[in-house]
Amino acid sequence: MRALIAAATGLALALALVLTVSALGSPSGRTSPEPLLTTVPAHP
Template sequence: MRALTAAAVGLAAALALVLTVTAAGPPSGRTSPKPLLTTVPEHP
């Protein structure tokens, strides 16, 4: 019975966290239009 209670409390906490993050919405700001370099450019 303790395991079932612990699982229910953990599930409720996880659900509350998800709802909190969802309610907060996306972060403000914008992404950079410049692509990230994945390789080092060669110098002639």
């Protein structure tokens, strides 16, 4: 019975966390104006 209560408590906490994060919304991210400096490997 204790395991069932612990599982229900964990599920409730996880659901509360998901609802909190979704209520806050996603952060306004910006992309870097500078391109990534990568090199293309030479083809054999």
